[in-house]
Amino acid sequence: MANIAAQRIKREFKEVIRSEEVAKCAIKVELVDNNYTELKGEIAGPPDTPYEGGNFVLEIKVPETYPFNPPKVRFITKIWHPNISSVTGAICLDILKDQWAAAMTLRTVLLSLQALLAAAEPDDPQDAVVARQYKENLEMFKLTARHWTNAYAGGPSVNPECDDKIKRLVDMGIEEHQARVALSSYNWDLERATEQLFS
Amino acid sequence: MGYEINRFQGEVDEELICPICSAVLEDPLQAPECEHVFCKACISQWVARQPTCPVDRQTLTSAQLTQVPRILRNLLARLMINCDNAQYGCTRVLNLDSLSIHLEECEHNPKRPVLCEQGCALVIPQDELKDHNCIKELRTLITKQQQKMNEYQLEFHELRYFILEQRREMQLLKDFMRALKTSNPSMRAIADAMDRDAQDREVVRWSGSLQRARVTRWGGMISTPDDALQRMIKRTLTEMGCPIHILDDLMENCHECRWPPGLCSLETRQNNRRQYENYVCKRVPGKQAVLVLHCDNQHMGEDMMIEPGLVMIFAHGVE
Numbered sequence: 001m002a003n004i005a006a007q008r009i010k011r012e013f014k015e016v017i018r019s020e021e022v023a024k025c026a027i028k029v030e031l032v033d034n035n036y037t038e039l040k041g042e043i044a045g046p047p048d049t050p051y052e053g054g055n056f057v058l059e060i061k062v063p064e065t066y067p068f069n070p071p072k073v074r075f076i077t078k079i080w081h082p083n084i085s086s087v088t089g090a091i092c093l094d095i096l097k098d099q100w101a102a103a104m105t106l107r108t109v110l111l112s113l114q115a116l117l118a119a120a121e122p123d124d125p126q127d128a129v130v131a132r133q134y135k136e137n138l139e140m141f142k143l144t145a146r147h148w149t150n151a152y153a154g155g156p157s158v159n160p161e162c163d164d165k166i167k168r169l170v171d172m173g174i175e176e177h178q179a180r181v182a183l184s185s186y187n188w189d190l191e192r193a194t195e196q197l198f199s
Numbered sequence: 200m201g202y203e204i205n206r207f208q209g210e211v212d213e214e215l216i217c218p219i220c221s222a223v224l225e226d227p228l229q230a231p232e233c234e235h236v237f238c239k240a241c242i243s244q245w246v247a248r249q250p251t252c253p254v255d256r257q258t259l260t261s262a263q264l265t266q267v268p269r270i271l272r273n274l275l276a277r278l279m280i281n282c283d284n285a286q287y288g289c290t291r292v293l294n295l296d297s298l299s300i301h302l303e304e305c306e307h308n309p310k311r312p313v314l315c316e317q318g319c320a321l322v323i324p325q326d327e328l329k330d331h332n333c334i335k336e337l338r339t340l341i342t343k344q345q346q347k348m349n350e351y352q353l354e355f356h357e358l359r360y361f362i363l364e365q366r367r368e369m370q371l372l373k374d375f376m377r378a379l380k381t382s383n384p385s386m387r388a389i390a391d392a393m394d395r396d397a398q399d400r401e402v403v404r405w406s407g408s409l410q411r412a413r414v415t416r417w418g419g420m421i422s423t424p425d426d427a428l429q430r431m432i433k434r435t436l437t438e439m440g441c442p443i444h445i446l447d448d449l450m451e452n453c454h455e456c457r458w459p460p461g462l463c464s465l466e467t468r469q470n471n472r473r474q475y476e477n478y479v480c481k482r483v484p485g486k487q488a489v490l491v492l493h494c495d496n497q498h499m500g501e502d503m504m505i506e507p508g509l510v511m512i513f514a515h516g517v518e
């Protein structure tokens with residue numbers, strides 16, 4: 001790994017660990033390998049959002065050309081958000097692409113991602129299905145996002161009705177995650193979700 | 200990339216850290232508006248990718264970068280840093296601004312060039328000295344040079360072949376020209392004219408290469424030089440690269456019996472003395488003689504000049 005990248009990551013790693021956000025348990029970062037090319041990040045879902053109470057794990061890959069190019073970040077924890085792929089965890093965020101600046105750090109990246117959870121940008125979507133739901137039926141979106149936060153990020157349980165619908169599909173032999181995706185995509189309409197799954 | 204922060208004694212102020220490499224600033228440059236400061240290498244690499252300030256993303260091109268304030272440079276210069284060769288045993292800790300001078304002479308630099316004193320006298324990096332073997336080293340040198348020589352030899356053979364080829368072609372052309380000339384009279388006229396032209400050009404070129412001479416005492420002119428004197432001048436002209444086709448004519452024109460009407464007798468010379476100064480003369484190195492070439496002296500009247508020129512020999516008075 002290029003000297004400058006390793007040097008930077010070492011320092012930023014310490015910066016995150018020492019930061020006040022860590023003290024408040026809002027962000028966290030861990031080493032995956034010893035040469036600072038891959039890290040594991042973690043952000044807490046911001047309060048007053050459907051992600052509150054959840055913990056979201058991120059994969060952070062540091063390119064050889066860091067900090068001249070941004071780190072490659074994706075969500076490992078499954079999440080329902082217009083700017084994050086519900087399938088791959090890929091993120092659509094300008095600072096991770098053309099708006100990256102060399103002085104940005106792991107800390108600013110994690111805090112920006114947290115801000116993204118609090119303020120989605122449905123007009124620049126990564127996940128078209130989620131973005132459509134967000135624009136057409138905000139309450140339905142919030143319900144779904146909260147449900148995913150409960151299912152995957154350790155958030156509080158909220159709507160037993162949803163769990164019920166998933167259980168019915170699972171009983172029909174559908175894998176749980178697949179059932180959740182189908183129901184989420186069809187605004188929790190059990191009939192349409194079933195139709196799609198068996199077509 | 201700046202200097203690693205753990206090489207410094209004591210705390211280093213945040214202001215002296217490059218936001219790109221997060222090390223201590225090396226050759227710092229500053230953005231004009233926001234005054235953010237970076238290592239020269241770091242910011243150059245960044246703006247080459249994207250013309251913005253890496254901190255606040257204001258527009259920034261490499262042409263806009265300026266020197267940092269002297270106070271910042273002083274702060275940097277005063278920082279105490281350890282030597283690059285600390286891991287090889289150098290214990291020096293010095294001011295950042297004297298680091299580069301020290302590095303040039305640091306004895307602990309493993310790559311410091313040293314002279315082998317075991318016999319081969321080659322200059323080698325210090326860390327290679329212990330495994331160094333003069334004979335082996337010299338052998339590699341010989342092999343390398345042998346290789347070079349073989350290459351040159353090959354090239355030489357190729358060139359020689361090429362020259363032979365050219366010479367053959369040239370001969371063919373000459374034969375062809377000769378045949379043309381003999382079979383066609385108008386062709387011969389053209390060829391002769393071309394020959395003369397080429398010869399004239401050669402004389403002009405030669406004359407251009409000669410230095411001007413100044414005759415201070417025209418009275419010292421020897422109008423009837425003897426054979427020995429003539430041979431000596433002729434030899435010098437040959438050494439000067441005189442075109443072969445005018446050499447004999449020129450030499451014959453060193454005696455008054457061949458000079459133009461205005462010069463050929465004592466009496467006419469007396470009459471035309473005032474025109475001497477108008478001659479353009481060329482030096483004959485080391486000799487009390489000058490060359491007065493026709494091509495340099497077309498401004499002189501017909502009775503003062505002849506083709507292809509004349510040689511004037513003096514007893515003294517040539518500079």
Ligand SMILES: [Zn+2]
Pocket residue numbers: 230233234235252253254255256257
């Ligand atoms: Zn700036």
Ligand SMILES: [Zn+2]
Pocket residue numbers: 200201217218219220221222224225237238241242
């Ligand atoms: Zn730097």
Ligand SMILES: [Zn+2]
Pocket residue numbers: 282283284285289290291301302305306307308
């Ligand atoms: Zn040293």
Ligand SMILES: [Zn+2]
Pocket residue numbers: 315316317318319320321331332333336
């Ligand atoms: Zn030697």
Ligand SMILES: [Zn+2]
Pocket residue numbers: none
């Ligand atoms: Zn031997």
